[in-house]
Amino acid sequence: MNWETVIGLETHVQLSTKTKLFSRASTTFGASPNTNVNLIDCGLPGVLPSVNKEAFYKAIRFGIAIGAHINQTSIFDRKNYFYADLPKGYQITQMDLPIVLGGSIKIFTDDSSKTINITRAHLEEDAGKSIHDEFDGFSAIDLNRAGTPLLEIVSEPEISSAKEAVAYMKAMHQLVTYLDVSDGNMAQGSLRCDANVSIRKSGDLGLGTRTEIKNINSFKFIEKAINFEIKRQIKVLESGAKVTQETRLYDSAKDETRPMRSKEFANDYRYFPEPDLLPVVISNEEMQKIKDEFPELPTEKEIRYQNEYGLSSYDAQIIASSKSMADFFESSLTSVKNYSLLANWLIGEISAYLNKELIEIHESKLSSENIAMLINRIDDQTISGKIGKAIFEEMCTNGSSPDQIIESKGLKQITDDDSIEKIVDEVIENNSEQVQGYKSGKEKLFGFFVGQVMKKTQGKANPQTVNKILKEKLTK
Amino acid sequence: MSIQFKSITELNELLNSKAISVSELTQESIQLAKKYSELNCFVTLNEENSLKRASTMNRDQKNSSLLSGIPLAQKDLFCTEGLRTTCSSKILSDFIPPYTATVVKKLEDDGSITIGKTNMDEFAMGSSNETSFFGGVHNPWKKGFVPGGSSGGSAAAVAAGIVPAATGTDTGGSIRQPAAHCGITGLKPTYGRISRWGMIAFASSLDQAGPLARSAEDCAILLNSMSGYDSKDTTSLNSDVPNFLEDINQSIKGKKIGIIKEFNLSDLDTEVQKRFDESKKAYENLGAEFFEVSLPNISASVPTYYSIAPAECSSNLSRYDGVRFGHRAENTKDLNDLYIKSRSEGFGDEVKRRILIGTYALSAGYYDAYYKKAQQVRRLIKNDFDQVFKSIDLLMTPTSPNTAFKFESKGIQNPVELYLEDLFTISSNLAGLPAISIPHGQVNSLPVGLQLIGNFLREDQLLNAAHVFQQNSDFHNAKPDLENF
Numbered sequence: 001m002n003w004e005t006v007i008g009l010e011t012h013v014q015l016s017t018k019t020k021l022f023s024r025a026s027t028t029f030g031a032s033p034n035t036n037v038n039l040i041d042c043g044l045p046g047v048l049p050s051v052n053k054e055a056f057y058k059a060i061r062f063g064i065a066i067g068a069h070i071n072q073t074s075i076f077d078r079k080n081y082f083y084a085d086l087p088k089g090y091q092i093t094q095m096d097l098p099i100v101l102g103g104s105i106k107i108f109t110d111d112s113s114k115t116i117n118i119t120r121a122h123l124e125e126d127a128g129k130s131i132h133d134e135f136d137g138f139s140a141i142d143l144n145r146a147g148t149p150l151l152e153i154v155s156e157p158e159i160s161s162a163k164e165a166v167a168y169m170k171a172m173h174q175l176v177t178y179l180d181v182s183d184g185n186m187a188q189g190s191l192r193c194d195a196n197v198s199i200r201k202s203g204d205l206g207l208g209t210r211t212e213i214k215n216i217n218s219f220k221f222i223e224k225a226i227n228f229e230i231k232r233q234i235k236v237l238e239s240g241a242k243v244t245q246e247t248r249l250y251d252s253a254k255d256e257t258r259p260m261r262s263k264e265f266a267n268d269y270r271y272f273p274e275p276d277l278l279p280v281v282i283s284n285e286e287m288q289k290i291k292d293e294f295p296e297l298p299t300e301k302e303i304r305y306q307n308e309y310g311l312s313s314y315d316a317q318i319i320a321s322s323k324s325m326a327d328f329f330e331s332s333l334t335s336v337k338n339y340s341l342l343a344n345w346l347i348g349e350i351s352a353y354l355n356k357e358l359i360e361i362h363e364s365k366l367s368s369e370n371i372a373m374l375i376n377r378i379d380d381q382t383i384s385g386k387i388g389k390a391i392f393e394e395m396c397t398n399g400s401s402p403d404q405i406i407e408s409k410g411l412k413q414i415t416d417d418d419s420i421e422k423i424v425d426e427v428i429e430n431n432s433e434q435v436q437g438y439k440s441g442k443e444k445l446f447g448f449f450v451g452q453v454m455k456k457t458q459g460k461a462n463p464q465t466v467n468k469i470l471k472e473k474l475t476k
Numbered sequence: 477m478s479i480q481f482k483s484i485t486e487l488n489e490l491l492n493s494k495a496i497s498v499s500e501l502t503q504e505s506i507q508l509a510k511k512y513s514e515l516n517c518f519v520t521l522n523e524e525n526s527l528k529r530a531s532t533m534n535r536d537q538k539n540s541s542l543l544s545g546i547p548l549a550q551k552d553l554f555c556t557e558g559l560r561t562t563c564s565s566k567i568l569s570d571f572i573p574p575y576t577a578t579v580v581k582k583l584e585d586d587g588s589i590t591i592g593k594t595n596m597d598e599f600a601m602g603s604s605n606e607t608s609f610f611g612g613v614h615n616p617w618k619k620g621f622v623p624g625g626s627s628g629g630s631a632a633a634v635a636a637g638i639v640p641a642a643t644g645t646d647t648g649g650s651i652r653q654p655a656a657h658c659g660i661t662g663l664k665p666t667y668g669r670i671s672r673w674g675m676i677a678f679a680s681s682l683d684q685a686g687p688l689a690r691s692a693e694d695c696a697i698l699l700n701s702m703s704g705y706d707s708k709d710t711t712s713l714n715s716d717v718p719n720f721l722e723d724i725n726q727s728i729k730g731k732k733i734g735i736i737k738e739f740n741l742s743d744l745d746t747e748v749q750k751r752f753d754e755s756k757k758a759y760e761n762l763g764a765e766f767f768e769v770s771l772p773n774i775s776a777s778v779p780t781y782y783s784i785a786p787a788e789c790s791s792n793l794s795r796y797d798g799v800r801f802g803h804r805a806e807n808t809k810d811l812n813d814l815y816i817k818s819r820s821e822g823f824g825d826e827v828k829r830r831i832l833i834g835t836y837a838l839s840a841g842y843y844d845a846y847y848k849k850a851q852q853v854r855r856l857i858k859n860d861f862d863q864v865f866k867s868i869d870l871l872m873t874p875t876s877p878n879t880a881f882k883f884e885s886k887g888i889q890n891p892v893e894l895y896l897e898d899l900f901t902i903s904s905n906l907a908g909l910p911a912i913s914i915p916h917g918q919v920n921s922l923p924v925g926l927q928l929i930g931n932f933l934r935e936d937q938l939l940n941a942a943h944v945f946q947q948n949s950d951f952h953n954a955k956p957d958l959e960n961f
Contacts, residue, residue, distance in 0.1 A: 045676040089794020270838035275680035
């Protein structure tokens with residue numbers, strides 16, 4: 001039997017505000033436990049929330065970017081449930097009047113593209129963190145994350161494969177980082193999603209019973225978790241049983257999903273309007289300011305890179321697709337003449353290195369000044385491209401500047417004809433057998449001579465000059 | 477010379493003439509609190525710190541605020557840094573806040589001295605002060621009788637002359653009803669007039685802090701200090717605060733006072749009714765005009781209130797879970813067990829009852845029928861008030877249908893009996909309007925209160941009308957005989 005998959009994603013984006021949604025405590029990641037916590041975050045008796053407008057501005061920027069309707073009057077609701085890392089016994093969220101309504105996101109898989117509609121996006125505060133395995137017989141609570149602003153983005157159930165779900169999350173990542181709405185750091189939980197997955201017989205119009213996979217935080221796991229879940233549901237249905245509507249967890253170590261304890265989803269959240277907050281109204285002036293300060297989006301950058309810097313559409317698209325790469329490109333090119341060489345390096349060596357290390361460029365030791373210097377040294381023939389690669393490797397490990405490396409290792413390229421001619425003469429003299437061979441038609445031997453010259457110069461000879469002089473001498 | 481029963485104005489004269497120092501005054505106030513400890517007004521006395529503070533205070537006659545050096549008592553739900561704040565609940569019986577409520581801070585910034593924290597109904601839920609974990613408070617007018625609630629300790633401390641004034645909070649009548657039962661003046665300001673920061677919540681959309689004192693004039697002095705926008709409470713009102721003493725003496729000639737038809741005063745105890753008619757006459761003699769007005773939805777106030785207030789309470793009290801502060805049960809086997817035991821042990825019956833009612837009113841399938849409908853009715857009640865205040869200046873009602881009653885005589889079998897105590901006071905909380913209770917005589921040697929309700933932000937009119945009444949009567953100067961305590 002043929003089955004088709006229906007997926008809806010609820011994405012939690014941690015907004016990159018300096019302070020929390022309802023308190024002035026810092027949101028810095030990685031602080032010691034319970035240090036980014038003030039009276040409000042730990043829900044002391046008598047405290048009251050007051051809103052951080054910056055979070056609203058970021059949510060609105062996201063809404064504008066996806067073409068959504070913005071509710072300029074925001075009302076907050078309380079979602080009541082008990083958990084040890086939820087200090088007030090309720091989460092402040094938006095139920096009836098989300099700040100962002102509608103809109104859509106375009107996703108790309110292999111050669112095709114598809115538009116996924118967004119139901120809504122609302123602001124809410126994050127909970128703290130429970131740590132169950134560090135203290136024998138006790139759980140520990142870290143409230144640093146409690147009160148951090150989240151934008152929960154709910155998609156329509158229009159995603160039809162794990163691949164599309166990954167593409168959706170990648171598009172989401174690109175968008176939120178571009179908009180400076182979030183740092184998008186999935187490993188730190190800044191971007192994570194719950195996937196609602198169901199299957200139905202091909203052609204059926206109704207929806208099957210869905211399960212919700214909670215808190216998936218990498219592209220790889222999204223794909224694996226959903227694929228596992230689809231297979232599991234097919235197996236259940238084909239055995240004649242029914243899929244149970246439930247919340248499941250993805251265990252990446254075992255590569256499987258399994259049900260969470262039933263207690264955790266038997267909650268009646270008793271939503272009601274938060275009486276401690278008046279409706280928050282965003283004025284038309286504030287809306288205008290957000291629009292005026294709107295950041296340039298990837299497609300706009302792509303076009304500008306082609307027009308202003310003469311990049312190929314392929315190069316422009318790859319560089320513009322990542323916010324950190326585009327930022328790096330733009331800050332490097334102010335001191336670079338050869339833009340396409342810079343682009344080639346970004347797409348080639350630099351991307352390869354970053355992919356290998358699984359980091360973003362801003363997390364590496366590479367600075368835009370140093371990369372600009374490297375490109376300029378290659379461009380002005382101080383060094384060859386090959387030496388450039390060796391220098392780049394060193395830059396990656398210790399962050400030193402290309403000029404420092406060239407100076408300390410004496411890597412400056414030999415470009416003057418006289419010096420190179422002298423070395424070429426030596427090579428020809430010492431390898432008369434090969435010279436005979438070449439002259440008798442073994443043209444492949446040309447590479448051998450180049451190699452010998454490079455060996456004698458430790459790779460510093462300008463390859464073009466070497467080629468030119470070798471050709472002259474060997475055809476004499 | 478005793479400072480007992482002295483008003484703030486009288487204490488200012490004593491301080492200004494150097495008849496008494498701030499230290500002596502503070503010392504005397506604390507001595508009175510100890511002398512009448514059997515009244516059980518205080519949960520915690522702030523003896524050492526208040527004497528220390530008093531000793532450092534230099535009262536400069538010219539520049540001093542009217543509260544400089546004046547001893548005050550704070551209801552025990554205002555957080556006070558370093559000083560235990562219990563809400564009269566076991567669950568917070570050891571809670572020492574790391575910060576101070578805006579109200580207390582403002583009063584202390586103006587020079588007042590907090591001598592202690594007053595007893596109250598647990599989490600302000602009750603109308604008799606009997607739900608306190610620390611035991612009931614005696615009405616200074618009659619031993620074994622309740623002072624009213626929930627600000628019972630504050631009202632009794634002022635009525636017994638221990639402090640000239642105290643803070644209270646009023647969610648459904650919790651300032652006005654105990655003020656009436658104890659024969660003092662109590663004001664519930666407009667919702668948002670005073671910051672709620674640091675005031676432990678019962679029902680957020682109804683709770684409002686206010687003063688209890690021996691006169692409307694003293695209430696005005698406290699209100700001047702307590703009022704104002706606070707960025708830490710976004711529901712506080714960003715509007716000008718007048719000097720409430722300025723026009724307090726103004727004539728009330730031509731003021732239009734409404735009597736609410738729906739309250740059927742003829743059903744009241746005849747003596748309470750008689751007091752009301754006499755005060756009406758007194759106001760007529762002062763030049764006020766009376767009109768009968770209709771607030772068609774006001775009879776729904778009690779059920780509306782008892783849907784909204786418990787709903788908010790059930791959520792507000794979720795934070796008392798034994799995890800971060802407050803009482804934590806011992807020998808619990810898991811997190812759920814910790815919640816259940818800590819909360820079962822920590823909360824009293826009335827608090828549990830309201831958490832249950834509120835949880836029910838917010839539950840899936842019941843929300844529309846209870847909470848949502850109650851909010852709609854609340855809007856209707858508010859509209860009724862808006863309508864009548866187009867043509868009148870003030871409304872007048874009894875504060876309470878009865879005088880103070882004996883301990884354990886009401887609401888034991890049927891809690892609703894006690895809920896009806898709030899019949900006249902609740903609607904101004906629902907509508908967010910200011911209201912004041914002033915003493916206007918006695919029935920069977922127990923004080924009776926008169927309530928005036930004002931329009932939005934018109935505390936000035938309430939204080940003016942109350943003050944003029946007090947200038948022309950002596951009810952507020954009556955003192956209980958405390959020989960029996």
